[in-house]
Amino acid sequence: MHDTIEKALRKYGEIIPYTIHVVQSGKKTMLNEPNPCWLNPSAPKNEWLDYGKKTFNKNFISAFFIDIPEIGLKGVCYIQDIKTQIAHKSQSKLFVKNMLVSEKNENLLPDWAFFIQSVLNINDLSLTASRDAFVMDSFYLTAKEIIALEIKQKLQWIAQNDPMTFTKIIQSHTQSIKMLAVEDEIMLDLFKDYLVFETNKGHKELKWIKEQHETIYYTTSNDDFKQIKRIASAQNIIVINACYSFESDILLKIVQKYSNYSILIINPFDLIKKIELTPNEIQSDDFLKFIAKANECLEPYFCEAIISRFNPTDLPVLFVADEKSANQHKYHNQTKNSNNPFQNVIQNLNTAHQKPMICFNLNNELVRLLIFSDKKESIEPIVKLLYVQSLFLGQYPVQRNEMEVMNYAVTQLLKIN
């Protein structure tokens, strides 16, 4: 009984503005701390962090004090040091008029602040009759808005005055910050340089990307990015993989707001066009004949041939397709030669889209030998072999149909020899 009362007093009366003592067997123990560090704006940060660690049982990157006299709110916000799911709600240990109301309140901090935990005391909000939730009146909604603004301002201050902490926050909570930057121009302005994007040159901050490249390209499809990254680096082009939530939205916002950014969407076909041969080369007889023959060989597989020069030189072919054409290629080959009644449906749904390209690399010796070879009968099996190889290299599914193509090609080559 004694323990239960003591526990309840410690918990609910933690910051009651009077000291609570328990006297047992002549021994006097103080149960609460009316002036805890988290209500003191001048307390050292490490004291706040210690309190946070003890209360929430976890480490935090940093902490900051918030004081909003308009709603009688004081307390400390903690920035978590582990990545948190966006669906996770920010939790607050919440006191109202110095009495604990909830250890896990999820309704006071904005949704985007899911990486923040707080311990707050608030005087001017009304509680429901059961005293375990707030009355959701207009004052409550305004208070939420003010708290959100206050947190934004604090993050802004950290960005400008404490770059090390700021970098740690960015590293741990990129997704959240991107979401925030899409919604809010002030936050976009503040964070944009430090936002990290996946590029063909690794994960890079936008500031670095902008300094190194006049024009920034991006894709909105992961499959497109996989295609592009292998050739973009050799062309010294930077491409951002903006397939994930908020990323393309952020890039579009940046283009709209900042005229000194040149950010363009790109797909694998656009990139191949950038490295095409000159018109004179394309018009050469050998090339035209080779393209015609290769197209004839590739026609059953829903592909077209193209000749380019790219690095690395030991890569003879690339399978170049954007997401739609890659899907079309996949479904074309799956439905082929089967009694599938959906074949016609799929063809109708996918009409008028560009076919994937098998891009032959003129820098590669095998390709040069093939194009200028006198043994015209060997072109077909080698083109087919290279087609299957391009699928392997691009990590596209290679199934029974493709294995049959490869076996056929090898057999043909053996017969020729």
Place this chain on the structure above:
Amino acid sequence: MYGIEIQKLVAKAKILKNYDDKIELIKQAVSIADSKNNIEWGVELRRMIMEFEYYTPHFYETYLIINWFVGMQSNEPDLIENEDFLWNYKHAISEILYNPSITKEAKELIEKDYVQRMTDSGFSIRPFYDIYFRYYTFLQNKDKAIEFRNLRNAEIHDYMSNCEACELDNDVDFALLLNQIDEAKDLATPLLTNKKTCARVPLITNINFTKFYTEKGELDAAKKYYQVAIDELEVKNDALVYLKYGLSLLNYLIESNQEQIALKNIEAAFPLLKNASDELHFLANRNIANCFSKMKQETITIHFPDWFEKFQPNNVYNLNELIQYFNEKVNSFIYQIDERNENDEFKNVYLK
């Protein structure tokens, strides 16, 4: 390692709210599974996409996936659960009836294939006949509707059949078409008293009664059903449900002088039309055209999304131009679908 990557994508998809975003993530997972030739994951992930697409206004991915399943089933029959597959196949059968981009030959081949698969798997073809019963009721072709209702009723009701509530709702709708209001009310009793329900029933039943009484000019009778329907729509609070069913209430709203609510309903549902199936486009355009044609003023103020062909930044539209636009859309669909079917069934009923 790629298994974890797939699981991460699946977990992320589960916490997202938007079904198209969920589909995008699962498609990435499919790409990984396919690149590793992992058929089991390929099947499971595709099934998820179909499940998610059911909650969108489009049907594109499901076609691709059924096509994949059909191709895969001949190679790996044990990996694909026949019942799940046939259940989604049934949705496709219903969808192709209203999809003019699918040729008549393809439609017939698919129907034949579906019937064959159902029979081979030991299921009755009751759902196939029920789909056609509803289709001919929609086309107001009483003889054909009766023919397919009889065919349906001669088949046993099994696991693959449409749910009892849906079947009964089709019977109610047909009774309303025949103007047999007492019969319709009798049939509808278990639906309207919530004894038999499903995702669309009794919402759709109440909507059909509202439409029936509105067309008869009996607005007081219509109001009773309208109120229940609107309450249910509000509980569902889903723009897709408004698009699929809620727009059918526009006629009642206009006839009962609730023009502003009608416009609000159009505003709520219209954005989803961007990627919607032909069937949803047709139904929405028809209801909207009908609604606008009953308005008297020269211009209206309504918020259409900026991709709308007639979009006006000031949100003010000339009513006659809108009516003409939506009627043209309706008629264009009617000509296309009749051309596909090589008949005049839609023209006879719905041509403006």
